[in-house]
Amino acid sequence: MAGLVGAVLAIGGTTWWASLDQFVPLLSGSPVDQVRRVAGALETETIPYRISPDGGRLDVPQQHMGQAWILAASVDVLPSLSDVSEMPKVLTPGQQDWAFNRAREGDIAGMINQIDAVAASRVTIVPREEGTYFGEERPASASVLIRMVAGTSLSTQQIRGITNLVANSVDGLEGDTVTLVDDQGNLLASGTAGDDLFGEGGTGALLEYRSGLERRYIASVSSALRPVLGNTTDFSVTAAVDLDLVSKEVVSKSIDVDKQAVVSEQVEESTQKNTATGGVPGVDANLPERGGAQGLSRDAGTDESAESLGSTFNYAYPTVEEVSRSAAGGVKRLSVAVQVNEERLYALARAANESASEEEIESEVQALQAELENAVKAAMGFDEKRKDEVQVSFLPFSEIEMVEGTGAGSVSATDWMRYGIAALGLVLFFSFVVRPVIAKLPEAKKPKKAVAASSSSKPVEQDDEDDDANLAARLRHLVDNYQAVTADDLNTLVEREEEAAAQVIRLWTRHG
Numbered sequence: 001m002a003g004l005v006g007a008v009l010a011i012g013g014t015t016w017w018a019s020l021d022q023f024v025p026l027l028s029g030s031p032v033d034q035v036r037r038v039a040g041a042l043e044t045e046t047i048p049y050r051i052s053p054d055g056g057r058l059d060v061p062q063q064h065m066g067q068a069w070i071l072a073a074s075v076d077v078l079p080s081l082s083d084v085s086e087m088p089k090v091l092t093p094g095q096q097d098w099a100f101n102r103a104r105e106g107d108i109a110g111m112i113n114q115i116d117a118v119a120a121s122r123v124t125i126v127p128r129e130e131g132t133y134f135g136e137e138r139p140a141s142a143s144v145l146i147r148m149v150a151g152t153s154l155s156t157q158q159i160r161g162i163t164n165l166v167a168n169s170v171d172g173l174e175g176d177t178v179t180l181v182d183d184q185g186n187l188l189a190s191g192t193a194g195d196d197l198f199g200e201g202g203t204g205a206l207l208e209y210r211s212g213l214e215r216r217y218i219a220s221v222s223s224a225l226r227p228v229l230g231n232t233t234d235f236s237v238t239a240a241v242d243l244d245l246v247s248k249e250v251v252s253k254s255i256d257v258d259k260q261a262v263v264s265e266q267v268e269e270s271t272q273k274n275t276a277t278g279g280v281p282g283v284d285a286n287l288p289e290r291g292g293a294q295g296l297s298r299d300a301g302t303d304e305s306a307e308s309l310g311s312t313f314n315y316a317y318p319t320v321e322e323v324s325r326s327a328a329g330g331v332k333r334l335s336v337a338v339q340v341n342e343e344r345l346y347a348l349a350r351a352a353n354e355s356a357s358e359e360e361i362e363s364e365v366q367a368l369q370a371e372l373e374n375a376v377k378a379a380m381g382f383d384e385k386r387k388d389e390v391q392v393s394f395l396p397f398s399e400i401e402m403v404e405g406t407g408a409g410s411v412s413a414t415d416w417m418r419y420g421i422a423a424l425g426l427v428l429f430f431s432f433v434v435r436p437v438i439a440k441l442p443e444a445k446k447p448k449k450a451v452a453a454s455s456s457s458k459p460v461e462q463d464d465e466d467d468d469a470n471l472a473a474r475l476r477h478l479v480d481n482y483q484a485v486t487a488d489d490l491n492t493l494v495e496r497e498e499e500a501a502a503q504v505i506r507l508w509t510r511h512g
Helices: 002-019 032-044 062-075 081-086 093-112 156-167 203-229 342-352 358-380 413-439 448-457 468-480 487-496 498-510
Strands: 023-028 057-061 118-126 141-148 178-182 187-190 235-244 248-255 261-275 303-316 319-326 330-341 389-395
Touching: 023 032, 023 062, 032 057, 032 062, 057 062, 093 118, 093 156, 141 156, 156 178, 156 187, 203 235, 203 330, 203 358, 330 342, 330 358, 342 358, 342 389, 358 389, 468 487, 487 498
Parallel strands: 141 178, 330 389
Antiparallel strands: 023 057, 118 141, 178 187, 235 330, 248 319, 261 303
């Protein structure tokens, strides 16, 4: 009856389990917002689903898997320019502009999603508006929201690549008017000219830019020292770059006095005649018409005339006007510090000439020091006008202490403890579980003839793992079959039955 009831319950349970929907994972390890959007699309189509407690997994029935895949794939699909042909034929001009703008946003978002670190993106474009009057035109702008792949981030080059990609896809859009924000709300590009490096919020990019310059100078100086000192720890290089954060424009004008050209020439010619009068002083004497009437001759005085000729030249000198512009971010001052192991230089000098005296070695070391200083200045591009600073120090380095550590194949104390506990568990399992079970198993009975035949050839080997409780039965079996008894079994019997063994020995000694 119990078997019948169990069979009925098993058949009923199997039938009920087979009738249930078999749920298979549709999304696994996905962001919660994506699971929520897909669940909303499935609920619209009345497809059953189940969401894990952490919200990262979505399961659907196996028979609806194909339809669910289509819905999940269409959730994040943005419209593109390829969908323009599906637009209705009757649209107002405003609706057409909105549709084309929306399709362009989908195409740009699709291109941004091809970047490895970007999981999804949204693009919003504000088109350019032309004003009626001068100065009322509003330039185009764009905002980009990206969702990053877990554990990844965008580099400075990738951020600039995204802004340039968006700017070159829209007419009238400049890269400095594109705002880029990630899904955590971090501002990656603020959409203001110059903000990516030196503007407000560009501190991180500025530090990265300065660190890159310092790494470049360190690598350049190290490359110059490595052929002489070798690829060792006998030298160290550090660099500090002081950046000029202000852009400057200088206009200079110079005149070349050695060269001149005649622009104009002015000639002046003048004639001057002076007449001196004579006779009786008075008004009548000075009148021309009265001079002859009084019988006075004009020859009484003297006439003088003078002519002058002059010329003026106007010269022009050539002028040279120069405009020099320096953008922000230039190196204002460079400081490099180099430490060289002095013992390394002495070792190189002794290796070059083993028979040299101490004075020759000292002079050779000084020559090496001078050459290394010149090499450092040449590698860093030393500029006195920029007031660069170079400090090359030759000091004895401290010895590196080697500490013996555990290798990759060593086992720590915790591992040994874990292994010891596991071994102890195995020993206890075999001692208190396996051995008692084996001891209680019925012993196999052998035919007497077979045992006798085997006794003539060699003694039967005893199992070391037999329990002491079966010792007496085994000895009795050996005696009954005229088989030899080993000394170990007799010793075990004597230890177990001390009083009986003493009685047997007493009887043996009494009867000789």
